[in-house]
Amino acid sequence: xxxxxQDPRHKITKRGQNVTFRCDPISEHNRLYWYRQTLGQGPxxxxxxxxxxxxxxxxxxxxxxxxERPKGSFSTLExxxxxxxxxxxxxxxxxxxxxxxxxxFGQGTRLTVV
Amino acid sequence: TQLxxxxxxxxxxxxxxxxxxxxxxxxxxxxxxxxxxxxxEGPVLLVTVVTGGEVKKLKRLTFQFxxxxxxxxxxxxxxxxxxxxxxxxxxxxxxxxxxxxFGQGTTLQxxx
Numbered sequence: 280x281x282x283x284x285q286d287p288r289h290k291i292t293k294r295g296q297n298v299t300f301r302c303d304p305i306s307e308h309n310r311l312y313w314y315r316q317t318l319g320q321g322p323x324x325x326x327x328x329x330x331x332x333x334x335x336x337x338x339x340x341x342x343x344x345x346x347e348r349p350k351g352s353f354s355t356l357e358x359x360x361x362x363x364x365x366x367x368x369x370x371x372x373x374x375x376x377x378x379x380x381x382x383x384f385g386q387g388t389r390l391t392v393v
Numbered sequence: 394t395q396l397x398x399x400x401x402x403x404x405x406x407x408x409x410x411x412x413x414x415x416x417x418x419x420x421x422x423x424x425x426x427x428x429x430x431x432x433x434e435g436p437v438l439l440v441t442v443v444t445g446g447e448v449k450k451l452k453r454l455t456f457q458f459x460x461x462x463x464x465x466x467x468x469x470x471x472x473x474x475x476x477x478x479x480x481x482x483x484x485x486x487x488x489x490x491x492x493x494x495f496g497q498g499t500t501l502q503x504x505x
Contacts, residue, residue, distance in 0.1 A: 283435075285435075310490075310491050312491070312492065312493075314493075314495075319497075319498075320497055320498070321397075321399075321481050321483070321495030321496050321497050321498045322436070322481075322483075322493075322495050323495070324492050324493065324494070327490055327491070327492055329490075334490065335490060335492065370435050370436070372435075372493075374491045376491070381426065381438060381441050382426070382438070382483075382491060382493060383438060384428075384435035384436045384437070384438075385435050386434050386435045387433075387434065387435045389433065
């Protein structure tokens with residue numbers, strides 16, 4: 280296993296379009312996180328899954344955002360009716376629930392809404 | 394709300410100099426992680442500190458967790474151009490969800 284994988288790496292979309300990002304975590308990790316990072320800032324927590332259950336969502340996650348993790352493996356993050364303010368780096372991380380809180384990040388998906 | 398304040402936000406130094414980055418909070422964290430991030434890439438984990446007063450060394454990097462587990466520092470000795478990047482501290486709360494609260498980051502530029 281080579282680590283957390285995210286796809287696509289870059290996405291340019293027009294305002295109002297829907298976009299979907301995928302994250303494949305480290306295979307033995309049962310926890311998966313989505314974060315958003317804007318330029319010059321640290322990542323901000325969006326949501327968290329333990330196996331297939333979505334256990335926490337940030338208030339940053341408006342009703343235009345939805346995340347899923349079917350079967351507790353890969354996860355998708357969908358943004359509907361994108362706005363320019365959604366432009367950011369979307370980061371996925373995974374960790375094991377046993378053995379501490381170390382999180383390993385993917386390379387991110389850079390979203391640009393024009 | 395838990396917050397982490399990093400300082401300085403920007404640091405530009407010459408190769409060979411030493412530097413320290415600070416990460417402070419009024420909240421207690423169960424653990425604290427330091428990451429390094431390059432432009433267009435995801436953060437890469439450098440170290441995790443768990444015990445108050447803990448010191449960990451990674452080659453020329455020394456990480457310290459405060460006794461009260463509210464603050465941390467990263468010291469780099471004899472910085473090299475390859476150390477250039479964004480350094481992020483991130484704290485995990487006591488809820489054991491693994492959710493991380495990040496500082497704003499310190500952008501380090503090491504000039505040859």
